[in-house]
Amino acid sequence: MTRRIKVGILGQEYVLHTRGDDAHVEEVTRYLLSRCEEARRATGTSSPVTILALAALNITSEYLKMKESYERLLERIERQQERLTTIIS
Numbered sequence: 001m002t003r004r005i006k007v008g009i010l011g012q013e014y015v016l017h018t019r020g021d022d023a024h025v026e027e028v029t030r031y032l033l034s035r036c037e038e039a040r041r042a043t044g045t046s047s048p049v050t051i052l053a054l055a056a057l058n059i060t061s062e063y064l065k066m067k068e069s070y071e072r073l074l075e076r077i078e079r080q081q082e083r084l085t086t087i088i089s
Helices: 022-043 048-088
Strands: 003-009 012-018
Touching: 003 022, 012 022, 022 048
Parallel strands: none
Antiparallel strands: 003 012
């Protein structure tokens, strides 16, 4: 069952529909706000739209790098598993 949670981001209030608990939503919000602050400091802009767009781009880049790293790790594990299976057989 989804619930509604209000969060404030850069002076704007948003209503989220979530199945997650409050602690998770708060963690996500804090992380986004920290990335917004990084974007604001890096550019000197005060435009919420620009700050949020840059934060979203940075978070997406970070996610894709982590996803690629995770996929490489899975491939290494699978190769190692195959080697071990061959040794055991």
